[in-house]
Amino acid sequence: MRFALGGARGPLATITALALLAGCATGAQGAPQALELAWSDEFDTADASNWSFETGGHGWGNRELQYYTDGANAFIQYDEMAGSRVLVIEARRGAPAGASCWYGACQYSSTRMVTRGKREFTHGRVEARIRLPHTQGIWPAFWMLGSDFAQIGWPDSGEIDIMEHVGSEPTLTHGALHGPGYSGDRHFNGTYDLGEAADARYHVYAVDWDADGLRWSVDGHEYFSLTRAQVEARGRWVFDQPFFLLLNVAVGGDWPGSPDAGSVFPQRMYVDWVRVFRKVAPKRRTGAQPLAPPAAAAPASTRSGTTAAAAQAPRPTLRPLLRLGTPGAADAPCTRGDADACGSSGDAGRRDRADLGRGARRAAAQESPPNRASPSPSR
Numbered sequence: 414m415r416f417a418l419g420g421a422r423g424p425l426a427t428i429t430a431l432a433l434l435a436g437c438a439t440g441a442q443g444a445p446q447a448l449e450l451a452w453s454d455e456f457d458t459a460d461a462s463n464w465s466f467e468t469g470g471h472g473w474g475n476r477e478l479q480y481y482t483d484g485a486n487a488f489i490q491y492d493e494m495a496g497s498r499v500l501v502i503e504a505r506r507g508a509p510a511g512a513s514c515w516y517g518a519c520q521y522s523s524t525r526m527v528t529r530g531k532r533e534f535t536h537g538r539v540e541a542r543i544r545l546p547h548t549q550g551i552w553p554a555f556w557m558l559g560s561d562f563a564q565i566g567w568p569d570s571g572e573i574d575i576m577e578h579v580g581s582e583p584t585l586t587h588g589a590l591h592g593p594g595y596s597g598d599r600h601f602n603g604t605y606d607l608g609e610a611a612d613a614r615y616h617v618y619a620v621d622w623d624a625d626g627l628r629w630s631v632d633g634h635e636y637f638s639l640t641r642a643q644v645e646a647r648g649r650w651v652f653d654q655p656f657f658l659l660l661n662v663a664v665g666g667d668w669p670g671s672p673d674a675g676s677v678f679p680q681r682m683y684v685d686w687v688r689v690f691r692k693v694a695p696k697r698r699t700g701a702q703p704l705a706p707p708a709a710a711a712p713a714s715t716r717s718g719t720t721a722a723a724a725q726a727p728r729p730t731l732r733p734l735l736r737l738g739t740p741g742a743a744d745a746p747c748t749r750g751d752a753d754a755c756g757s758s759g760d761a762g763r764r765d766r767a768d769l770g771r772g773a774r775r776a777a778a779q780e781s782p783p784n785r786a787s788p789s790p791s792r
Contacts, residue, residue, distance in 0.1 A: 448538055448690035455686045456500040459489055464526045470514035477552070478665035478672075480508040480519040487524040492683055494544065495615060500684040502526070504551060504662045521678075525661035533560045533655035538690040539575060540619030541660075546680035547612035550672030551580040552663040553682045555618055557656040568596035571651040573627065576618035578611050579669035580676075586611065588620065588629035588637050594648020601644070603629055603637020615685060623692075624653055660684060 454463050466487075470480035492499045508519035541555050554577045559570030574589040590601040607616065621628045626640040644650050662682050665671045672678075 447693040449693045451534070451537060451689045451691040452532060453686060453688040454500075455497075456489055456684060457498045463528060463532055465529065465531065467525045467527055470508070470512055470519045472515040473663070473666075475663070475666035475668065476515070477663045478514065478516070478519075478550075479504060479521040479523040479663055480512045480514055481525040481661070482509060482522050484524065485509070486522055487526065492544075492685075495542075495683065495685045497685060500660075502553075502660060502662045502682045502684070503679050504546065504664050504681075505679045521664040521672075523662045523664060525659065527657055527659050529558075529560070529562075529657040531657075532689075533657045534689050534691075535653065535655050536623045537692065538619055538621045539573075539658070539688075540617055540690075541575070541687040542615050542617050542685035543576065544615045544683040544685075545578050545586075545611040546662060546682050547578075547580055547583060547610055548672070548676045548678070548680055549580045550665050550669055550676050551578075551680050552666055552669045553578055554659070554661055554663070555687075556659050558659065559651060560655040560657055567591075569593050569651065571654075571656070572596075573620060573622065573652070573656060575620045575629070581669055583610050584608060586616075586618065586631065590627065590639060590644065592644070592648055592651045595644065599647065601639055605629075605631045605634075605636040607631070615683070622652065627652070658687065660687075 454460065466481070466483045468481045468483050486503045486505060488501050488503075489498055490501055491497070492501075502524045504521060504523040506521060508514070508522040512519045512522070514520075539557065543553075543555060545553050555575045556577070557573040557575065558567070559572070562570040564570075568591045572589075572591040574587065574591075577587045577589070578585070584607050586605050586607060588603045588605070591597075595601060607613075617630075617632050619630045619633075621630070624641065626638065626643070628635050628638040630636065641650055644652075660682075662680065663669075
């Protein structure tokens with residue numbers, strides 16, 4: 414099955430051909446693996462069939478300062494550096510009227526987008542082309558959680574952090590893995606130095622993931638890898654199940670620290686595209702095959718890319734994201750009775766355990782953030 418979502422640029426065949434050219438990955442054991450595009454969002458337009466918003470200002474397990482709105486801080490616009498339309502997630506000073514945060518009146522607002530219940534994937538390559546924000550106190554991330562999170566909780570569901578950046582480390586990005594026995598301050602973590610400020614240009618942040626292990630890369634440069642055996646030396650392997658994607662920009666928290674007098678807002682994370690690839694299965698021979706002469710070897714099976722039928726597959730109708738914001742626009746007023754605009758009290762603790770692991774890598778493990786109760790079931 415192939416999905417053509419988010420307003421893919423040009424025919425699907427073009428994207429898939431590029432995917433196959435770039436998709437000669439190696440497995441965790443070093444064997445070459447051909448890849449094909451399984452799904453993408455190119456963000457030429459908004460598509461609610463891909464993403465939902467998670468809302469609230471309860472600190473998300475890390476004493477974060479932002480209130481996540483229901484899409485008011487996300488919009489699509491043309492970006493000259495990307496040469497295309499992109500998704501923008503904007504962290505701003507101020508929050509919707511009536512929004513409440515764990516520390517009182519909310520000082521910041523942002524967006525947290527998830528594909529949970531809509532687009533979930535097991536194994537392959539997951540990557541995004543992103544230009545990061547950069548200022549003290551900012552914390553953008555592109556990551557994944559196990560789809561059974563609501564049923565078994567974190568860290569048992571597993572977490573794959575494809576990219577994280579904190580403003581106190583101007584040139585660095587991080588990849589990490591959390592699971593049972595290796596979460597919080599016991600997680601696995603790798604660091605990549607971009608060699609320039611994180612907001613200077615777009616980079617492709619990726620993870621290659623299969624039953625044997627994971628490999629993290631930036632612009633095709635692998636900087637961190639884990640084998641299944643290395644993971645299982647600390648705890649149970651939980652990465653052979655579907656995972657969903659998350660994109661968010663947090664403000665403050667235990668790891669990045671709070672904004673200071675020199676921090677600049679608004680801050681924007683620009684996402685050109687998100688793509689998921691899967692391994693290409695070899696073609697299977699069908700029907701009777703003639704016997705080859707004794708001196709001739711049978712032709713080797715080939716790996717295929719996009720079929721003509723797939724390239725011509727109809728695209729679904731595109732729908733706008735709910736409450737899609739506009740650049741720099743003030744958040745719409747809301748009342749506590751307006752669950753869509755302001756979130757609900759039920760959001761408190763919903764993602765605390767998962768987000769706790771992301772902050773604990775630099776936070777004092779002994780100091781417990783608020784709202785660390787088990788999350789309620791997913792919406």
